[in-house]
Amino acid sequence: MKNYLLGVDLGSGSVKLTLLHRAGEVVASVVEEYPTHYPQPGWAEQHPEDWCAAFKAALQKLLAAARVSADEMMALAPDAATHTAVLLDESCRPLCDAILWTDQRSSKEVSFLKKEYLDLIMGQTLHAPTCVWTLPQMMWLKAHRPEVWQKTRHLLFAKDYLRFRLTGELMTDTIEAMGSMFYDCVKQEWSKELCAAAGIDESWLPQLRSPTDVAGVVTKAAAREFGLCEGTPVLVGATDTVLEQLAAGSVAVGHGVVKLATAGRICIISDHECPSPYL
Incomplete structure (x- = not known):
């Protein structure tokens, strides 16, 4: 009988798997680390394939x-830290290491965006640009890695890449999209204006789904590679911070969570937008 649910958290330095009984009991939890590479001061990258290898090792241990x-698993769902893009070629293979949100190489691109596009960015994304966001990171890649940019055919994010490896489906959730800085939070669609500003081809962008949607099922090839059961449903999932809010019971206006992890964060639920160029 299928009684178990699997949670997959791709963190800043490790993947964490938690197996839950359908009644809500935590049955087991396993952590498997993967390396971060620092090729130059201020840079931080990871190999997307390292996430998959760590997931496979952790699953076997779990x-x-x-x-x-x-x-015996009913379904599984992934989450990950936000802002970590994976560029894929026409065969859906990663073209380069993924730039992490801690990476600071795109400071010149950030300055350009603040000078030329601040009002547009604030109006559509409700945030001011910093090196954390995917938009300036993609602008840096376009300028400094043209051989990668020219071969790019798909753009996913960290958890989306792992889910693609499991299901063969290319998609992301709307919450992850908000972390890109080329998503229009007002219209709730990819921003044509910001994609044009960065030179991002809109055909690269994945379809948008709800975090609770079923993205697909584990394929025969993925079942064989990772040790899963073919046909197991895989949910779209969401970003780590949003799911931490939910897990902590922070679900109503005025509720909040203080998070101390790779970065500190204070999250408060509001009933209205609070855009600020200082946040």
């Missing part, structure tokens, strides 16, 4: 520790 087989 199932062994829980004494559960893969065919």
